[in-house]
Amino acid sequence: MELSATARVILGMLGFWPMSGYEIKSLVDNSTRFFWAASYGQIYPELRRLAEAGLIEGEAQAQGSRKRTVYSLTEAGRAALAHWHAGKAEIQEMRDETMLKIFFADAVGEGATESALEAKRDHHHAVAAELRELRAMKEEAGIAPNSAMRTLRLGIDWNDWVAGWCERELAEVRGERPRRRPRKAA
Amino acid sequence: MELSATARVILGMLGFWPMSGYEIKSLVDNSTRFFWAASYGQIYPELRRLAEAGLIEGEAQAQGSRKRTVYSLTEAGRAALAHWHAGKAEIQEMRDETMLKIFFADAVGEGATESALEAKRDHHHAVAAELRELRAMKEEAGIAPNSAMRTLRLGIDWNDWVAGWCERELAEVRGERPRRRPRKAA
DNA sequence: GGTTGCATGTAAAACGTTACATGATTTT
DNA sequence: AAAATCATGTAACGTTTTACATGCAACC
Numbered sequence: 001m002e003l004s005a006t007a008r009v010i011l012g013m014l015g016f017w018p019m020s021g022y023e024i025k026s027l028v029d030n031s032t033r034f035f036w037a038a039s040y041g042q043i044y045p046e047l048r049r050l051a052e053a054g055l056i057e058g059e060a061q062a063q064g065s066r067k068r069t070v071y072s073l074t075e076a077g078r079a080a081l082a083h084w085h086a087g088k089a090e091i092q093e094m095r096d097e098t099m100l101k102i103f104f105a106d107a108v109g110e111g112a113t114e115s116a117l118e119a120k121r122d123h124h125h126a127v128a129a130e131l132r133e134l135r136a137m138k139e140e141a142g143i144a145p146n147s148a149m150r151t152l153r154l155g156i157d158w159n160d161w162v163a164g165w166c167e168r169e170l171a172e173v174r175g176e177r178p179r180r181r182p183r184k185a186a
Numbered sequence: 187m188e189l190s191a192t193a194r195v196i197l198g199m200l201g202f203w204p205m206s207g208y209e210i211k212s213l214v215d216n217s218t219r220f221f222w223a224a225s226y227g228q229i230y231p232e233l234r235r236l237a238e239a240g241l242i243e244g245e246a247q248a249q250g251s252r253k254r255t256v257y258s259l260t261e262a263g264r265a266a267l268a269h270w271h272a273g274k275a276e277i278q279e280m281r282d283e284t285m286l287k288i289f290f291a292d293a294v295g296e297g298a299t300e301s302a303l304e305a306k307r308d309h310h311h312a313v314a315a316e317l318r319e320l321r322a323m324k325e326e327a328g329i330a331p332n333s334a335m336r337t338l339r340l341g342i343d344w345n346d347w348v349a350g351w352c353e354r355e356l357a358e359v360r361g362e363r364p365r366r367r368p369r370k371a372a
Numbered sequence: 373g374g375t376t377g378c379a380t381g382t383a384a385a386a387c388g389t390t391a392c393a394t395g396a397t398t399t400t
Numbered sequence: 401a402a403a404a405t406c407a408t409g410t411a412a413c414g415t416t417t418t419a420c421a422t423g424c425a426a427c428c
Binding site: 206207208209212226227230231249253255 | 408
């Protein structure tokens with residue numbers, strides 16, 4: 001069975017430990033959202049579908065009169081998660097407005113390249129700072145799995161790298177001493 | 187007026203030179219698609235909307251009995267393009283299955299981190315190679331604007347960098363002499 | 373007593389892809 | 401003569417976001 005986009009993130013999260021739909025959403029919002037978002041409008045219906053398909057199981061855990069359903073993986077669910085993980089990754093989509101602005105700069109005119117590069121650099125600086133805060137919080141809480149921390153590290157390093165790339169490109173555009181960009185073998 | 191996602195790429199493309207919907211689609215498919223895709227189902231209706239709004243103008247340029255409409259920016263369209271370009275970039279979306287797999291590796295089990303890192307490395311290698319081919323073609327054709335070539339260069343450098351990051355991480359995971367990762371000031 | 377956080381859900385709207393439909397021209 | 405490419409468009413389907421709706425519990 002082909003897992004929907006949202007099913008992948010739900011099964012993965014429940015693979016860490018059992019949780020409610022609400023918890024899945026908050027976890028997504030301060031972790032995978034940078035590369036894999038999900039909204040309530042997807043999560044709750046998908047939880048129902050996955051339960052019907054027997055990949056997860058919900059257990060009512062009301063607290064007082066506040067109801068709450070905690071889901072966990074079934075055997076079949078854990079197998080589906082492993083199967084997805086072992087398979088070929090397909091989805092790679094990006095929609096990046098800062099790239100689009102750099103791309104079109106020559107169609108816009110004088111100074112457009114510089115402003116677009118500055119904007120992209122600033123954006124990645126800001127995201128890197130946001131991720132560093134997130135990392136500090138997670139390190140303090142100390143519950144995040146190693147693999148989750150790895151993507152956070154990649155996010156920080158990557159945003160730093162892109163900001164640096166923009167900076168070097170800016171120097172070249174502005175005619176400051178042409179910089180040798182670090183070359184890699186093809 | 188807020189430009190739709192597709193409107194941005196259409197106005198930008200027409201900013202380079204006048205073209206048909208078909209040409210816009212083929213250009214997108216071998217340039218911006220890596221960070222901003224668009225399908226016929228979006229392009230043709232949007233061309234009509236933009237023409238109605240007075241941002242672009244279509245001119246019938248039939249060749250024999252094959253009809254063809256070439257669109258170009260109006261004054262208002264060029265202004266809208268410049269206005270969008272000068273404004274704050276908002277859209278930054280990503281859906282990256284290789285990241286998701288790295289993130290969940292600890293929930294999946296033994297060896298999952300390694301396979302996920304390898305898959306990501308291979309993916310970025312492949313994209314870098316694809317982009318290098320694209321660059322060779324564009325260089326030969328020699329018509330691509332500088333700003334468009336810049337995003338291509340960024341794409342190549344970026345994919346190389348990510349592949350390298352995965353490789354370094356793999357070395358660490360496999361317990362090969364722990365590598366000092368290049369550090370940047372926060 | 374008010375605000376924030378926990379908790380679940382749905383409906384409508386917007387967005388986007390895919391497949392289909394059609395037909396001319398150019399290249400092999 | 402067939403295949404590829406140029407060219408335009410729509411309909412159906414699926415996905416995703418946004419806004420709305422509801423109510424409890426904990427904290428200040």
